[in-house]
């Protein structure tokens with residue numbers, strides 16, 4: 001049996017749009033995503049998140065699952081579009097929907113009552129439509145409003161939130177929205193916009209970080225990084241190596257490097273671009289605005305240089321994997337997680353005062369594929385592939401801890417099957433299966449396996465999860 005440090009956080013994660021089916025958001029389509037999903041051809045299986053898991057109304061029962069799984073931590077996100085339905089015309093003065101504020105207060109109180117630690121994300125890919133219509137993150141009003149949102153919710157939920165996450169995966173968001181166009185606003189190869197978006201997200205993060213700390217100096221605030229190891233297809237090829245280097249420098253390092261130093265500096269050759277000149281330099285309140293390192297980790301990308309225009313600096317072209325992949329086309333690559341925890345994030349391990357930042361894995365999980373209209377029955381419950389993914393990644397984390405990584409928690413993505421953005425409902429990440437037509441929840445084998453790990457605060461390296469009761 002290998003054990004994890006005492007007090008280790010064992011949890012699961014969700015995000016509001018993916019699970020809620022928030023009735024007021026859906027009826028008014030007040031978010032960019034609620035609108036995006038109803039346009040033809042954008043979601044692979046043509047589903048929407050209009051119902052999703054109906055978590056908005058079913059959360060009391062769903063939170064019971066956490067205790068059933070022996071989990072001590074849960075991650076949610078707040079529905080910014082529904083909380084701030086209107087901007088009083090100016091875009092800065094928010095009007096707040098007190099019913100929505102109350103909703104999350106009840107949810108957070110319930111978690112506290114159950115003895116569960118809470119992670120709360122402020123931006124998990126969804127913008128109020130009124131902001132999206134005015135340029136979204138490209139508009140300087142957006143970081144301003146984001147800072148105000150942070151101030152308001154930090155005051156409202158004081159004492160109910162253990163860890164704040166300002167932005168979820170800012171680079172994944174920028175990449176999907178401005179480079180490959182799979183998510184709102186749906187732009188392709190729009191590099192200058194992408195740089196502006198990164199700049200404004202850093203500003204928004206700094207404002208939110210400072211606002212939360214002004215309300216509660218002891219708050220723990222960070223943002224999540226989707227960390228992806230990039231591997232050159234041909235290690236001896238200088239052009240493959242160059243793409244590998246650029247993707248790593250932008251996707252993995254640009255954001256944390258800026259927060260560490262307080263300055264946005266685009267790596268060469270981006271630094272030669274005229275458009276990035278006004279975006280570069282110090283961002284007020286940014287330096288050290290990261291109290292812990294929140295890592296979302298799923299897989300690696302093998303990349304190669306392509307001579308076809310447009311020149312692909314962010315690397316949209318990923319080489320197809322030759323080994324087994326999951327429903328997202330993602331390889332299981334646990335050694336990458338070990339490297340991230342022990343080497344890749346080393347530059348961000350300490351803040352400028354010498355404080356060692358704890359590391360929390362805020363997402364990690366395995367996707368399977370089953371159509372959204374499946375009802376009750378036996379399908380998908382015996383999820384050995386998810387069990388091996390979970391086990392191999394926990395072993396990698398344990399190994400990293402043994403070699404000095406200060407990892408203090410692991411949140412599995414996801415508690416429930418949910419709406420997987422442009423892939424729709426058929427991609428299933430849940431420990432708990434959701435039969436969407438009936439909304440029945442059923443624990444998968446992996447849920448039982450994970451529950452045992454959380455109870456023991458450790459795992460038996462030889463255990464395959466096969467002997468667990470269903």
Ligand code: FCB
Nearest residue numbers: 015168169172226413420
């Ligand atoms: C992450 C997102 C999360 C979920 C997983 C699979 O990039 O943060 O919402 O979609 O991927």
